Amino acid sequence: MTDAPDLAAALIAENFSRDGGGVLHVGGLPLTDLAEEFGTPLFVYDAEVMRRTYRALRAALAGFAEIDYSVKANPNPAVIRVFHEEGAGAEIASGAEFAAALEAGVPPEKILFAGPGKGAADLDRVVAGGIGEIHLENREEILRVAAAAERHGVTVRVALRINPGAAAQGGAMRMGGKPSPFGFDEEEMEAAIDAVEAQGPLRLIGLHLFAGTQGLKAETLLGQWAYGLGLAARIAGRTGRPLETIDLGGGLGIPYFSGDAALDLATLRAGMPDLIATLRADPSLAGARVVLEPGRYLAGPAGLYVARVLAVKESRGSRFVITDGGMHHHLAASGNLGQIVKRDFPLAAVTETGGERAATAVVGPLCTPLDMLARAAPLPPLAEGDLVAVLQSGAYGLTASPTGFLSHPMPAELLVDGGAATVIRPSE
Ligand SMILES: Cc1ncc(COP(=O)(O)O)c(C=O)c1O
Structure with a gap:
């Protein structure tokens, strides 16, 4: 886990999977299908990843301490x-x-x-x-x-x-x-x-x-x-x-x-x-x-924030992917929650095409230059309608974001468990 693309790939390998067509699955369900059915932007949480994380921590504590989940994380x-x-x-x-x-x-x-x-x-x-x-x-x-x-x-x-x-x-x-x-x-x-x-x-x-x-x-x-x-x-x-x-x-x-x-x-x-x-x-x-x-340790790794590409533009040599998701749902990923030096969260294309990667700015729909989900994420070519997923998004995502800013609708939250997805917050 030494650089950003490796971190995203390592996290996907640890907690999620890709099928033969390169589509990212959460708890066995293709994210493309979930995005189609429930719309975007979307938070998806994997209950089994939460359980695994909890059990690993409890085992490491060896009976020294009990665990109270810090609700503020999610x-x-x-x-x-x-x-x-x-x-x-x-x-x-x-x-x-x-x-x-x-x-x-x-x-x-x-x-x-x-x-x-x-x-x-x-x-x-x-x-x-x-x-x-x-x-x-x-x-x-x-x-x-x-x-x-x-x-x-x-x-x-x-x-x-x-x-x-x-x-x-x-x-x-x-x-x-x-x-x-x-x-x-x-x-x-x-x-x-x-x-x-x-x-x-x-x-x-x-x-x-x-x-x-x-x-x-x-x-x-x-x-x-x-x-x-x-x-x-x-x-x-x-x-x-x-x-x-x-x-x-x-x-x-x-x-x-x-x-x-x-x-x-x-x-x-x-x-x-x-x-x-x-x-x-x-x-x-x-x-x-x-x-x-x-809070973060238990809930963070289990969550992804999924956004759909609305437009891709080149501006003076830089590539911008404009999505329907942004800092209004995920302030932390935009670098505006406690980061002094802004760095990119691990972010991946939901469908890995194998195309050549290029440093890509992924931005949201808000009218502010602060609304960036990534500044230079190494992503394959993306086009209108494609999906991107921000990893490590189960903690301090929606709950720590300025959801009223620009009055975009609240996203849905899904919990995937036992091969099924449940809406745990409907989208607006
Ligand atoms: C009193 C208290 N407990 C627990 C937490 C959870 O912290 P973390 O999510 O980093 O584990 C916080 C976070 O601010 C806190 O202030």
């Missing part, structure tokens, strides 16, 4: 349900995500709520619904959650989200020391614990650490998780009670770009005995449920 209830049926809980960031998780069948006690600004209406909704835990991120929130608990006459289980301090910058950890709106600074952790303990309707049961997203190095993740266990021990030391939850966050990455190497699960697995030994050695941690809350 909040479609059908997607949440795939992970729930595998045994995952859910991490949500809004009242609507709480409703999506419930719709997917996740019991409320297996749902946790994190996010830097939780309003009273969302808090009422989740507290009334019996949510498992709420993760506190600032002082006002301590009081707001306590007030919601009082309004509903219940005790709410809460964890403290901690923004690690300078000590976490050492080694491979790559976190800590920076100002952040997320969580309490480690320097004020003891004061925050005391403030929570002073609130009768709150029961402080855990720690939450989220060190960042798109981590591709297993050693870095292991270092962060080990640091999190140290923070957890400090919380237990201050409250005098064993912890019930240690949430070490999500952030496990997937390869998107030229040169990205996939997260090495064997290295992750090799780090488990040390982490498990640390847990077992400390009576205040030994009984805790350790949880990871990945």
